Amino acid sequence: MPGRFEHRELSDPQPGEGEVVVEVRACGLNHLDLWLEEAGLPMPVSLPRTPGCEIAGVICDVGRGVNDWRNGDAVAVQSNIFCGECEYCRRDEQSFCLRAEMLGVTRDGGFAEKVVVPVRALARLPSGVDFQTSAALTLAGSTAMHMLTNRAQVRQGDWVLVIGGASGVGSAAIQIARNLGARVISTGSTEAKRKLTQRLGAESVLDPAQPDWPAQVRKITNKRGVDLVVEHVGGEVLLKCFECLARGGTIVTCGATAGRDVTLNLWPFFVKQQRLVGSYGRDRADLQTTLDWAAAGKLRPVIDSIFPLDRTPVAFARLRSRQVLGKVLISPCMLP
Numbered sequence: 001m002p003g004r005f006e007h008r009e010l011s012d013p014q015p016g017e018g019e020v021v022v023e024v025r026a027c028g029l030n031h032l033d034l035w036l037e038e039a040g041l042p043m044p045v046s047l048p049r050t051p052g053c054e055i056a057g058v059i060c061d062v063g064r065g066v067n068d069w070r071n072g073d074a075v076a077v078q079s080n081i082f083c084g085e086c087e088y089c090r091r092d093e094q095s096f097c098l099r100a101e102m103l104g105v106t107r108d109g110g111f112a113e114k115v116v117v118p119v120r121a122l123a124r125l126p127s128g129v130d131f132q133t134s135a136a137l138t139l140a141g142s143t144a145m146h147m148l149t150n151r152a153q154v155r156q157g158d159w160v161l162v163i164g165g166a167s168g169v170g171s172a173a174i175q176i177a178r179n180l181g182a183r184v185i186s187t188g189s190t191e192a193k194r195k196l197t198q199r200l201g202a203e204s205v206l207d208p209a210q211p212d213w214p215a216q217v218r219k220i221t222n223k224r225g226v227d228l229v230v231e232h233v234g235g236e237v238l239l240k241c242f243e244c245l246a247r248g249g250t251i252v253t254c255g256a257t258a259g260r261d262v263t264l265n266l267w268p269f270f271v272k273q274q275r276l277v278g279s280y281g282r283d284r285a286d287l288q289t290t291l292d293w294a295a296a297g298k299l300r301p302v303i304d305s306i307f308p309l310d311r312t313p314v315a316f317a318r319l320r321s322r323q324v325l326g327k328v329l330i331s332p333c334m335l336p
């Protein structure tokens, strides 16, 4: 259900102490934005709100007490703005922050020409990583990095099943798993998505509309099942992932677009000693690794389309259509 958008002229935002103003060059569109639009987030949101959580741009104004950053610095912005002071932040586990703010949800985000953010959310763009690459990887790529290298660990030779390999998270997960020496199976709901997923490095890509796709996963792995499933859909898909999982295997999940309530049969779950692991956001280290891998050419963005700011509602409709290959970006500096 689409919400109501308004494209308005606002006065320039002013940075507070410890904050900077970033001139947005590109901002990725995510399912989080769709949930915000649908009032589907489990938290109240005060309106009006500027969405947009995957920001890349250039600093154009710095507030008091900011020493390490100056106008003209090219930056990526971490979307889970951590407090920097709670017990989790103190041990560099910012994804667990007790007082986190969500950029574009609890404070104004990047579908705008300018946005105010605290300096602790900034990461310097490495040379060779342009704004569009950053806006396509900062959130989705670091979400996948957190899932595959922090919440779960991929070992050389593992079988990894990536659900929805043409999505932002899925396309990054395939590349990360391959870089870590895994063999990848994936799913894609259209021919175009399956072709893209194969190009990214999945050796087998299955159509989730075929009811026996979990049986096909078992066949490909000689009845053994996969060591790790990267899941972000939820609902029935999550349950089917258990049918694909080897003994001792792990499902790591970061989303529930297809359903938040599932009934799990615990008997095979504990007999096979499997793990179901939640993953949320990212730590600072995941974001840094994502940008470093992008600079090294190990992680490449898949960009579906780029829209100017005044066509943001069209971009939302495109992501909702489920025909997207990779990331949809908004670029405020692009001429309409």
Ligand SMILES: [Zn+2]
Pocket (backbone or CB within 6 Å): 082, 083, 084, 085, 086, 087, 088, 089, 096, 097, 098, 099, 100
């Ligand atoms: Zn914190």
